[in-house]
Amino acid sequence: MSSLNVISRMLQRKNTASGTETATSWRSRLRGHTPSVSFEDHPALGTLRMLTSAAQRFGIGDPFFKVHEGAGGHHTQIEGREYLNFSHYNYLGLNGHPAVNAAAQEALARYGTSAGASRLVAGERPVQRALEKALADLYGVEACVVFVSGHATNISAISTLFGPRDLIVHDSLIHNSVLEGIRLSGATRRSFAHNDLQQLDSLLTELRHGYERALIVVEGLYSMDGDLPDLPALQKIKSRHKAFLMVDEAHALGVLGDTGRGLAEHYGLGGDAADIWMGTLSKTLAGCGGYIAGSQALIDILKFAAPGFVYSVGLSPVLAAASLKALQIMQREPERVLLLRERASLFLSLAREAGLDVGTSQGCAVIPIIVGSSRKAISLSNQLFDAGINVQPIIHPAVEEKAARLRFFISAMHSEADIRQACRVLSQAVRGKAPGREAEDA
Ligand SMILES: Cc1ncc(COP(=O)(O)O)c(C=O)c1O
Numbered sequence: 001m002s003s004l005n006v007i008s009r010m011l012q013r014k015n016t017a018s019g020t021e022t023a024t025s026w027r028s029r030l031r032g033h034t035p036s037v038s039f040e041d042h043p044a045l046g047t048l049r050m051l052t053s054a055a056q057r058f059g060i061g062d063p064f065f066k067v068h069e070g071a072g073g074h075h076t077q078i079e080g081r082e083y084l085n086f087s088h089y090n091y092l093g094l095n096g097h098p099a100v101n102a103a104a105q106e107a108l109a110r111y112g113t114s115a116g117a118s119r120l121v122a123g124e125r126p127v128q129r130a131l132e133k134a135l136a137d138l139y140g141v142e143a144c145v146v147f148v149s150g151h152a153t154n155i156s157a158i159s160t161l162f163g164p165r166d167l168i169v170h171d172s173l174i175h176n177s178v179l180e181g182i183r184l185s186g187a188t189r190r191s192f193a194h195n196d197l198q199q200l201d202s203l204l205t206e207l208r209h210g211y212e213r214a215l216i217v218v219e220g221l222y223s224m225d226g227d228l229p230d231l232p233a234l235q236k237i238k239s240r241h242k243a244f245l246m247v248d249e250a251h252a253l254g255v256l257g258d259t260g261r262g263l264a265e266h267y268g269l270g271g272d273a274a275d276i277w278m279g280t281l282s283k284t285l286a287g288c289g290g291y292i293a294g295s296q297a298l299i300d301i302l303k304f305a306a307p308g309f310v311y312s313v314g315l316s317p318v319l320a321a322a323s324l325k326a327l328q329i330m331q332r333e334p335e336r337v338l339l340l341r342e343r344a345s346l347f348l349s350l351a352r353e354a355g356l357d358v359g360t361s362q363g364c365a366v367i368p369i370i371v372g373s374s375r376k377a378i379s380l381s382n383q384l385f386d387a388g389i390n391v392q393p394i395i396h397p398a399v400e401e402k403a404a405r406l407r408f409f410i411s412a413m414h415s416e417a418d419i420r421q422a423c424r425v426l427s428q429a430v431r432g433k434a435p436g437r438e439a440e441d442a
Contacts, residue, residue, distance in 0.1 A: 071096035107321035114313030140271035150280030153290025156308025220252025225364030254284025354427035
């Protein structure tokens with residue numbers, strides 16, 4: 001089974017809330033059908049097979065599920081070959097950092113690998129609390145709670161805090177985990193065109209009065225386009241319409257602001273700029289898990305009512321220790337954040353000079369190269385891979401077909417030479433010149 005198709009199928013769910021067909025319409029269509037007892041006739045499998053054979057027909061290789069033989073970072077090894085890597089969220093180079101590894105090993109020796117059970121009932125470890133305190137302090141808010149997955153954090157938090165009497169309005173490019181959380185909450189969902197805050201304002205003017213609570217959800221740094229929302233304007237809109245504001249900082253932490261504190265720092269604002277700060281431990285913080293930071297009341301609700309926290313095991317102490325150490329290094333070494341900014345803006349300007357389409361990217365760690373078709377994106381990704389550069393294609397339906405792209409994640413660890421090499425090879429490939437491995441070309 002081609003992993004290309006698995007990804008394509010999974011990505012299909014990124015921008016659409018699934019489950020739109022009603023139970024009634026299903027039931028009427030199923031009348032007279034033989035009951036299904038095999039996954040072989042599952043519609044998802046049909047789609048997978050169709051996509052596999054289409055990819056084979058087009059002679060497109062499969063750029064997904066590559067096996068990396070070492071720590072994920074700015075360089076990587078795949079099947080014994082070295083690659084320049086732009087497919088990892090190691091924004092500040094903290095994955096595999098000796099001090100992060102040492103903290104994880106210490107926690108491993110002391111606590112073992114598992115938190116054992118739900119923290120609510122089975123108790124917790126000091127390192128989980130220390131991480132939450134450090135994150136709350138970072139945002140300048142009262143409290144924080146960590147979950148075992150970033151994706152589950154959004155689902156569990158949104159569906160616990162909001163319900164059928166509420167309205168949730170989100171940016172059209174919001175992450176799938178937010179959409180799934182909204183779907184589970186039963187709230188009314190509306191989206192506004194990407195970063196179009198006038199449309200957000202109009203939607204709230206039109207609809208707000210009919211609902212008990214209203215929530216606006218945006219990302220701190222958009223993971224597909226690498227651009228940002230206007231937080232000061234969002235603050236005004238949320239106050240005017242008496243709405244809550246939630247910012248998903250998955251890609252903003254460690255990237256935005258002079259010390260990496262995210263969107264609020266970028267705009268010179270404090271933790272009270274949003275009501276719900278969400279983030280993941282899997283990117284800058286070199287771990288796995290997610291967090292919500294905000295008022296004590298918010299965190300108390302989640303700690304006692306969010307199923308993804310109450311009925312799920314606590315974050316592994318090993319991962320909590322790793323992320324806590326990564327956070328401390330980020331705060332101690334703000335030069336990493338500045339270096340990341342330098343590298344990303346170099347990439348952005350070289351790409352622009354080469355006439356490549358970088359969309360609305362602000363040059364903050366996430367830089368798309370829009371190439372106009374899924375087929376071209378996959379083919380370019382394969383060509384770059386052959387030339388020693390690992391970068392993932394983002395294809396339809398994750399984005400519109402004409403917006404299919406290669407998405408580069410920049411790390412503070414990329415050297416200037418890495419960035420120049422990637423842009424050179426990329427522009428050759430886009431212009432139709434087959435790039436070779438630099439070493440092999442020499
Ligand atoms: C904006 C955003 N939110 C949430 C998540 C989920 O985080 P995780 O992968 O850590 O579960 C992601 C993942 O990439 C993301 O990009």
